[in-house]
Structure formats: structure tokens, C-alpha cells
Amino acid sequence: MMNNKEQMLFDIGIIDFVLVDLMEYLDTHPFDQAAMDYFNHYAKIKNQMVKEFSQKYYPLTKDLAESNKEWRWGSAPLPWEGVC
């Protein structure tokens, strides 16, 4: 079972995935309003989730790696190690 951090990271994965699938659809359907509405909705949610995660656990992007005493970007776990 996933702990809170793993669950939050997984949820970010879900929302980002929705954005990627919608982005590629919109690349070939640039005037589809329904798709754009979905995209706009989930983009806001993802931004919020990523900020929250980065403050609570570790930065997911370099722009959220504001650091003091220890470089937070470097202290984040490596994505390819998985959960042992």
C-alpha cells in the first residue's frame, strides 16, 4: 500500500498523464473547445499539486528547488530506483 508521499506522487502522475494525452489530441484538434476546457481544468490542478508536493516533500522541478543549508534538488530521490 502506498504511503501519503507515494500516493501524492501517483496522483500527480495521473493528472499529468491526462494533460499529456489531451495535449497530443489538441495538437491535431486545435479548435476542440471541449478538450481545451478539460485541459485548462486539469492544468490548474496539476500546478497546485506539484507546488504542494514540492513544499512538503522534495522539488519536482528545478524552479521549485528554493533551498537553504542543503540543496533540495540534489537531495530528492532518483526516479529510477523505485520503491524497494
Added chain:
Amino acid sequence: MWAYEKRLQYPVNIKKSNPKIAQVIISQYGGPDGELGASMRYLSQRYSMPYKEVAGLLTDIGTEELGHLEMVGTIVHQLTRNLSMEEIEKSGFDKYYVDHTVGVWPQAAGGIPFNACEFQVKGDIITDLYEDMAAEQKARSTYDNILRLVKDPEVCDPIRFLRAREIVHFQRFGEALRLTQDKLNSKNFYAFNPSFDRCSDCND
């Protein structure tokens, strides 16, 4: 340019070593129909695309494929990181191990190193889009072949995800081709190369 998000697109958590299946899955890392070839193909083709929507699509799908490359590398890494010498000797993984230990190096399952001959950039939008549609089908078939061999559900799970993405990408490239057809004269789609010829009817 590229920004990095410090997470995998889809989770990979493999607890059990398996050097035999790692040797097969490595084809999707550096093989002829693998993710490195896919990303380089799309990210290279985009420069000579005459239509912004198509260049944009190639950039976006090429970027996603880099994330898939990372996933496949992760799968191979997790399948081999804890191997004992006995497992290495018994599985036939010794041939790869001698040159790379348990590092991840882009090659096909049969040993051919990744190289640019594994993709084409023809510089003609119709030709390149057909290449892309074929590439997605080849990748899907390769994942089908992997799924027949894999028994471990922790390996099947990310492989199934990657396979599903190939089908979606095929649809997108097909749509890009429809977009392109709409911009050309349907009496003769091949009258000129929109990526290169400045006019369709010049007396040069």
C-alpha cells in the same frame, strides 16, 4: 528546450531480478524500434516540417518518448541491479555484463548498438509521417512480443502502459497526415515536397 520533472511518467517498481527478460526488454531502449530511436526520429524530423502543427506534434511526442526511454532504462536497471555472479553466469547475461557490468547501454536484444540507421529523416513531410506511423506499429509489435515472454506482473504493468501509448501516437501521426493532405492538392499529393520546394510550378 527541455525541462526535467523528477519522476517517471508511469511508476516502475520491480522487486525480482530477471536478467533473461532484461536482455529482451533492452531492445526497447536501444533497439531498432525502441524509444531512443523514436525520440531521435521525431525530434530530428521536426526541423524540416513545413506546418507548425506537425512540428509541434513531433516535439510533443518526441518529448514523451524520452520519458519512455527513461522508463525502459529503469526497467532494465531494476531487473539487473541485484544480480549475483551465479545468476549472471547461468542466464547468458554474461555476454552483456562483460562489457557493461550492470550498466544500461543502448543496444538491441541481439547486440547491435543503437545507431542512426535505425531511423530516417527524409525531409519530406508525407514520407516522414509514414515513417512515424510505421515506427509506432513496430514499437507496438515489439511490446506485444515482450508481453508474450513476461510473467512478472510488476514488469507487465509498465510494459502495457508503454504499448498503449504507441497506439495513441499512431492515431496522432495519422491525423497529422490528414492535416497535411488537407493542405495539399488532392489531385496529386506528390506534385512537390512541401518541406523543400518553394513553389509547385516553377520553371527552373
Added chain:
Amino acid sequence: MQDYRFDDNIDNFPIAMAYVPWQHFDQIFDNLEKAYRIGTIFPDLDKPFTGRRCV
């Protein structure tokens, strides 16, 4: 099994070219976690592999 008959739409398109039908934005999976695990948010593009060699 499909009968391969003349289709009024596609078989009137110019020959010597291939055509992929346009996807329409009909549905998205309600359960986004399920969509994530499947690999697409579009049910129309969910085409799983069920082949087996059986030898």
C-alpha cells in the same frame, strides 16, 4: 470477420494515399486512475493485447 466491400466514403478518396479516420472527442474515462493504468484517457483508443502462442 469483415466483408471487404466498397465503402462509399473512403473508396471515393484519391487513391495512392493512406487515410486514418479523425478521432472525435466523444468520451473520456470517468475514472482517471483506470485511464492512467490503461495508458489513455480515451476509451476509443483502448486496444489491449490478448495474443497467445498456444504451442
